[in-house]
Amino acid sequence: MTAMQSAPSPRQAAVSRVAAGASIEDTAQHFNIPVDRLRRWVGARDDDGASGNRTRRGKQATILDLAEHTGLSKSVVSRALRGQYGVSPDAQARVAAAVEELGYVSNAAAQNLSAYRTNTIGVLVRDASAPFYGEMQSALQKRGSTLGQRVFITSGALDNNDERRALEDLIALRVDGLIVCSGRLPLKEVKRFSTKFPVVVAGRPDIDPAVDSVFGDEDEGARQLADHLVDLGHQRVAVFQPPTTVSPILHRRIEVMRYRLEERGAEALVVATASPDEARELLSGLPSGVSAVMCPNDRYAAAVLLELRTGARPLSVTGFDGVGGLASALIDLTTWRQPIADIGAAAVERLLHLVTHRNAVVDHLAIAGRLHIGTTTAPPA
Known part of the structure; x- marks a missing residue:
């Protein structure tokens, strides 16, 4: 017996019809969807499906986008996001898939709807007690203050889930952008934020086409x-x-x-x-x-x-x-x-550039360090 599959949402069906060659106007009339809304859906599909070595940033998805994408009501989507009772397994799965596809980040919509800057930077460090992360935190804070920015710093020393929640908490504080300084958090988690929000990875040699980074060589x-x-x-x-x-x-x-x-x-x-x-x-x-x-x-x-x-x-x-x-x-x-001081300064400067140039091409900066030859090495005995 073949397993039953859930029917596509109105959004998915409409976008698929346009992709097959139907006009946006006819498709909008067929599904009783406003033309402007369908154009936005089709444009979002094109942006998400774009390929290449560089990525540009778009608008952060909202809970209304999730509802439209899944064909569910806003209240059902909200309960699914909170893990509350009364949501069917099928609805839960559709919401989870939409979150991944649209890059939805909870509590981020209010920040992206605001038309003004807060002059604040959110910083996540893995463990400030470790010398590397402690010095990086100081370098980021020093350069941010010099440039007139308030720097909110949080730590995610427990595990990856803790670090992900820390990033979401920083966004909820209405920061203008994020600097991530952790060698543990998987890059796919960082990318959930970077495609929709200004993000720079500092001190970690990543050259992913979706994430800006500044690091020592x-x-x-x-x-x-x-x-x-x-x-x-x-x-x-x-x-x-x-x-x-x-x-x-x-x-x-x-x-x-x-x-x-x-x-x-x-x-x-x-x-x-x-x-x-x-x-x-x-x-x-x-x-x-x-x-x-x-x-x-x-x-x-x-x-x-x-x-x-x-x-x-x-x-x-x-x-x-x-x-x-x-x-x-x-x-x-x-x-x-x-070169921690240089990494911290460059990361802050890059983030502020992204805040004011939201469509900037992703960039990676490797900064030269210095070999120190001490007394712990010598020719073999």
Whole structure:
């Protein structure tokens, strides 16, 4: 028996008829739909279906758009969005599909209907207690204040759902735009906002055609660190790699390091590890031929250095980021220092450009960092 499928909504049927060659006027009369409304529907379809390497932004979908798209009443759509009782599974599924298709973000309609700016910027940071995110938060706030903007900052340290809700809460506060600084939140979640609302991703090397981004040139930093070890004479190097579920950014850094080492003729031994403490415990199991360790960030490197103080064999150690107390001259860690102040300033400036130029072409800016050669690396013994 074939499963029954729900009938298409009036909007879907009308748009499909126009796509098949019928005129907008005849279709509007056939479905008893105002001509201007049908033109808007057809235009929305064309905008959503546009392809290419660059994306332009449109108007944020409202709850009325969801109702029109699904053929349901506004009250049913509202109850479905809130997860309340009395909504059939079919209606719930249609609303969920419309939310995804139209890029609806709850509580955002009022902001997009306003005709004036609030001169406020919403900032999401993953965890302000981490040195990288703490310094990024300060850089964003400093540049925003200099340009006359109020900066609202929130954190989504718990999980992806918490970060998504934090973004929606910022929009509800009527900010002019969002800066997202999180290496964990999936890009598809960020894109739910960026196609309809000014958004810049800061400090994360993303080059998606739907999201503006400003970041340090991490690939170049990873290559420079690998080159440094090979130039010192290291031919067998352990690289500590967190899984993508822990951090896609740290995972990618190690991939670039590994590829560069192998490109230069050295052997890269990938060691999977989910935390600095685990990396510390895995040191004793490294093969005897390993003479250096590359870490995905300075926190991993600090844990490795702490373990090496217990009398383990000498190893060269590199970190990544060069921020906070771990950038101290007392540690003098060989690392690649992120240009955080420049990233923060450029992210704020880019966001304000998007606020005043809503149809601006998506752009990505990679800013050069600096290799710091400290005392934690030396030629192999």
